[in-house]
Amino acid sequence: MADESVNEGIPAPEGASDIIETDYEIGQDNIETNIGPFGLDIHNPVFMISGLTVVVFVLYALVAPTQAADFFGWLRPTLTSTFDWFFLMSANIFVIFCLVLIVSPFGSIRLGGADATPDYGYPGWFAMLFAAGMGIGLMFFGVLEPAYYFGTPWGDEPLGTVRPFAEDGTLIEANVVEAKRMALAATSYHWALHPWAIYAVVALALALFSYNKGLPLSIRSAFYPILGDRVWGWWGHIIDIVAVFATLFGLATSLGLGAQQANAGLEYVYGIPSNVTVQVVLIILITIFALISVVRGLDGGVKVLSEINMVLAMLLLFFVLFTAGAVGIFTDFGNTLVAYAQEVVPLSNPFGREDDGYREGWTAFYWAWWISWSPFVGMFIARVSRGRTVREFITCVLIIPSLVCVFWMAVFGGTAINDMITNLGDSAVKANVIDAYVPELSLFAMLDGLPLASITSTIGIVLVIVFFVTSSDSGSLVIDTITAGGKVDAPVPQRVFWCTFEGMVAIALLIGGGLVSLQAMVISTGLPFTIVLLLMCVAIWKGLASERAIT
Amino acid sequence: MFNRIMVPVDLAHAESLDRALKCAADLAGQHGAEIVYVGVTAQTPGAIAHTPAEFKGKLADFAKEQSEQYGVSVTSHVIESHDPAAEMDKDLLKAVRETGADLVVMQSHKPGLTDYLFEGHGPYLAQHAEASVMLVRD
Numbered sequence: 001m002a003d004e005s006v007n008e009g010i011p012a013p014e015g016a017s018d019i020i021e022t023d024y025e026i027g028q029d030n031i032e033t034n035i036g037p038f039g040l041d042i043h044n045p046v047f048m049i050s051g052l053t054v055v056v057f058v059l060y061a062l063v064a065p066t067q068a069a070d071f072f073g074w075l076r077p078t079l080t081s082t083f084d085w086f087f088l089m090s091a092n093i094f095v096i097f098c099l100v101l102i103v104s105p106f107g108s109i110r111l112g113g114a115d116a117t118p119d120y121g122y123p124g125w126f127a128m129l130f131a132a133g134m135g136i137g138l139m140f141f142g143v144l145e146p147a148y149y150f151g152t153p154w155g156d157e158p159l160g161t162v163r164p165f166a167e168d169g170t171l172i173e174a175n176v177v178e179a180k181r182m183a184l185a186a187t188s189y190h191w192a193l194h195p196w197a198i199y200a201v202v203a204l205a206l207a208l209f210s211y212n213k214g215l216p217l218s219i220r221s222a223f224y225p226i227l228g229d230r231v232w233g234w235w236g237h238i239i240d241i242v243a244v245f246a247t248l249f250g251l252a253t254s255l256g257l258g259a260q261q262a263n264a265g266l267e268y269v270y271g272i273p274s275n276v277t278v279q280v281v282l283i284i285l286i287t288i289f290a291l292i293s294v295v296r297g298l299d300g301g302v303k304v305l306s307e308i309n310m311v312l313a314m315l316l317l318f319f320v321l322f323t324a325g326a327v328g329i330f331t332d333f334g335n336t337l338v339a340y341a342q343e344v345v346p347l348s349n350p351f352g353r354e355d356d357g358y359r360e361g362w363t364a365f366y367w368a369w370w371i372s373w374s375p376f377v378g379m380f381i382a383r384v385s386r387g388r389t390v391r392e393f394i395t396c397v398l399i400i401p402s403l404v405c406v407f408w409m410a411v412f413g414g415t416a417i418n419d420m421i422t423n424l425g426d427s428a429v430k431a432n433v434i435d436a437y438v439p440e441l442s443l444f445a446m447l448d449g450l451p452l453a454s455i456t457s458t459i460g461i462v463l464v465i466v467f468f469v470t471s472s473d474s475g476s477l478v479i480d481t482i483t484a485g486g487k488v489d490a491p492v493p494q495r496v497f498w499c500t501f502e503g504m505v506a507i508a509l510l511i512g513g514g515l516v517s518l519q520a521m522v523i524s525t526g527l528p529f530t531i532v533l534l535l536m537c538v539a540i541w542k543g544l545a546s547e548r549a550i551t
Numbered sequence: 552m553f554n555r556i557m558v559p560v561d562l563a564h565a566e567s568l569d570r571a572l573k574c575a576a577d578l579a580g581q582h583g584a585e586i587v588y589v590g591v592t593a594q595t596p597g598a599i600a601h602t603p604a605e606f607k608g609k610l611a612d613f614a615k616e617q618s619e620q621y622g623v624s625v626t627s628h629v630i631e632s633h634d635p636a637a638e639m640d641k642d643l644l645k646a647v648r649e650t651g652a653d654l655v656v657m658q659s660h661k662p663g664l665t666d667y668l669f670e671g672h673g674p675y676l677a678q679h680a681e682a683s684v685m686l687v688r689d
Contacts, residue, residue: 019601027563027598112594113602119594119633211594214601297637384633386594477634488593489635492669 020213020224024232030485040494043485046237050244050483051501057249057521058505061514069517076520079527080364081356087367088350088359090530094197097537098394101204106544107391111204112211118387122396123310124303128384129401131306131470133199133377134191135313136258138408139464144433144442145190146413149183149358151420151434156357158186159346164421165434171424180417184332185339187409189347190363192340192402195370198533200397202378203385205536207393208543211386216486219243219375225542226535239532240482243375246525248498250373251475252505253519255468259283259510261440262464268444269457280507286465287503290472294495298383302473309466316459317411323450324415332414333407340406368526371533379481380474383488390544416446423449472502553582557628557652557682559589559643559672562599562609571658571687576621578656578685588614588627589646591635603631640675647680659686 031044042048061068080087101107110116120128149158151165161182162175205222215221220236227235259279266272293301321329353359385393416429423430428445432438447456476499483498484490509515558575560568579586592599592606600606607629614627628650630642647655659673677684 025598026596026601030598210596211602214596217595295637298634299638300641301637383595486595487597488595489597492636495636 020209020215022215022224022229022232024215024229026216026486029232030487039491041484041487041490042494043240043483046240046244046485047483049237050241050248050479053241053245054248054501054505057518058508058514061509061518062512065513065517068514072517072520072524076365076368076524077360079524080368081360083527084360084364085350087364087371087526087530088348090534091194091198091367092348093537094201094533095193095398097540098197098200098398101540101544102391102394102398106548107394108389109212109544109547110387110389111207111393112386116211116387120303120384124307125384125396126400127306127310128303128474129381129397130313130404131309131467132380132474133373134195134401134405135309135467136254136464136471138191138313138405138412139443139460139467140261140439141187141191142408142412142443143416143429143446144439145187146183146409147416147420147429147433147442147446149186150179150417151430153434154357156355156361158182158189158355158358158362159343159353160355169424171421176421180414180421181335181339182343183417184336184410184413185343186347186358186362187413188336188340188406189344190366191405191409193344193398194348194367196398196401198367198370198374199377199381200394201533201536201540202374203381203397204390204393205540205543206379206382207385208540208547210382210486212547213543217379217383217488218482218486219379221486222536222539225539242525242528243379244479244482246372246522246529247376247475247479248502248505249518249522250376251472252502253509253515253522255283255286255472255502255506256510256515257519258464258468259286259506262461264438264440265444265457265461265464268441269454269461276511279510282465283503283506283510286468286472287499289466289469290476290503291496291499293469293473294476294499295492298477302470302477305466305470305473309463309470312459312463312466316456316463317408319452319456319459320415320447320450321411323452324411324418328418329411329414333410336406336410336414365523367530368523371526371529372522372524374529374533376475376478379478383477383481412443412446415450416442419446419449472499476502553578553584553654553683555650555652556584556586556654556656557589557647557650558586559591559646559655559657560610560613562590562606562613565613567689568658570689571656572617573621574685574687575656576617576623578654579623580621584623584654586614586617586623586625587650587652588617588625589630589643589650590627591630591632591639591642591646593633593635594631603629639672640670640679643672643676644679647676647682653682655680655682655684657684657686658689661688 029044030041032041162178164176164179166172209215209221210217220231220239223231259282262282263274263279267274293305420427420430428448432441432445443460444457447453476495479498480495481488556575556579575586590610592603594603600609610627614625618625630646632638632642657673673686
């Protein structure tokens with residue numbers, strides 16, 4: 001453990017804070033070299049090993065597609081159904097940990113030192129939090145998930161709640177209200193406090209150890225209180241490599257699958273054929289926009305795009321809100337909040353339940369998924385959160401995004417469910433979610449039932465694409481920073497490399513097959529990372545305690 | 552003719568800046584000008600310093616060494632950047648405004664292939680800054 005006393009020799013960040021003294025110098029393991037005309041400044045061995053492992057796994061998925069699909073297709077569900085209790089309990093711990101930090105005296109500690117001022121104003125900050133971490137999921141699941149829970153005939157209804165449809169497809173009036181209430185509550189459970197608590201833990205750990213303790217902005221730094229100077233050796237290398245690996249594959253597989261979704265939308269709305277060529281063009285387009293964004297940098301690219309993204313998403317949200325009946329939806333929002341408050345405890349209790357389909361197939365899957373994304377999103381949130389107090393940080397990363405997500409679900413899900421109830425015979429939502437399971441069309445099916453569907457569907461497709469760009473650019477920055485040993489000022493060609501590499505991996509997997517199996521593999525990394533996150537909570541507590549001792 | 556000469560410094564590669572540093576010192580002596588050394592840092596811990604405050608200290612030390620070596624009057628100025636690798640051009644432009652420099656002397660590499668892809672910081676400053684800009688080739 002580091003020296004707990006104030007070190008006169010080392011200047012404090014800004015005002016009092018407790019710098020960790022270590023002999024490690026940032027960049028000491030880096031190699032500065034030139035490849036052709038391009039200068040590089042990369043961490044040895046994290047850069048090389050992460051890059052090579054990615055190539056090896058891509059080759060494996062391409063050379064032995066069936067074996068890879070069988071193996072990862074078995075591994076992921078096995079992990080989430082065997083360890084569902086572990087995922088659920090861990091996520092609960094993260095939520096409680098964050099809530100305790102808000103009310104504890106640690107809440108007043110400021111990230112970046114006692115006198116630091118916030119780098120970003122609230123609008124830009126929120127836009128970046130959202131665009132990096134969740135936006136794309138809101139587009140995909142906003143209609144799908146509530147509609148699915150409402151109408152599922154497959155026996156995975158949350159908490160085994162009542163069914164609104166009889167066997168012959170007719171509505172059972174008495175069950176409608178309860179089924180809708182539970183559908184919205186169960187969806188909100190997956191999008192409100194728990195995922196944001198997961199992100200908050202990782203982000204807080206990184207921000208604290210980087211801005212207040214002076215360690216490099218890299219995942220390994222959060223382990224300093226536990227591993228000590230060993231984090232600069234192979235322990236740290238492995239942590240960073242796994243983080244890069246999960247981030248890159250998480251982004252690349254989502255990019256490939258997202259291109260398929262966007263293509264399905266284009267086909268549904270414009271009749272553009274759905275095939276690999278169109279999807280490859282989409283990936284190339286997304287990658288080009290992401291490249292422009294990373295070359296323009298954090299303020300000139302990523303932030304600007306995130307803000308554009310937020311404005312578009314708000315437009316779509318308000319359009320749906322007002323055309324689908326604002327009064328009804330505000331009532332839905334109120335009801336959803338109440339239902340969430342009532343059901344969050346039963347939903348998050350892993351024991352003595354019989355709704356395996358929901359708990360293992362949805363909740364544990366989500367938790368593993370959020371956790372496998374947490375190194376990326378957490379690190380990005382840390383990068384833009386300097387100058388906030390711990391209390392302000394957690395309130396803004398946990399509470400406010402949760403409310404926005406619940407509202408989004410109430411608007412999109414509530415509208416979709418109402419469509420299923422009122423247009424019983426010819427609901428496009430029901431046709432694409434329940435009668436035939438075509439998840440990528442659920443959003444467009446819902447928009448179909450509202451006025452100006454061709455315009456809003458276009459906005460929907462543009463949003464899907466822009467959300468991918470904003471995930472892709474922030475992800476490339478994160479990977480670049482980790483593979484440069486925590487340096488944020490590595491030469492620009494490096495981030496160009498990672499951004500391009502990610503697009504190429506997506507294209508290779510799209511053409512050769514293997515998107516689904518490698519995504520399953522990424523989600524499987526959620527299990528080891530859950531343990532990592534639990535350790536991070538301990539590290540945060542120790543770090544905040546030493547911070548508080550001197551301020 | 553010149554009152555304040557701004558010299559952008561990359562502390563990580565200060566040893567390779569000899570020609571520009573010497574040139575700036577000569578000009579300062581000749582015109583009785585003051586030199587202001589400018590450094591750009593991220594707020595995250597980096598190779599030079601753990602915090603912006605530490606960076607300020609190191610740049611000030613560097614300026615003092617230069618002053619002793621060349622016998623000119625110096626100051627230093629730090630620009631904090633969210634993303635130094637991508638925003639260096641704008642950061643340096645901001646530094647010209649903030650320091651009120653009327654001449655910028657900076658080291659520049661010989662032009663090559665990559666300059667068609669990534670414009671150098673020197674050419675950008677020469678194009679956009681109101682101050683005179685002198686690029687010293689290495």
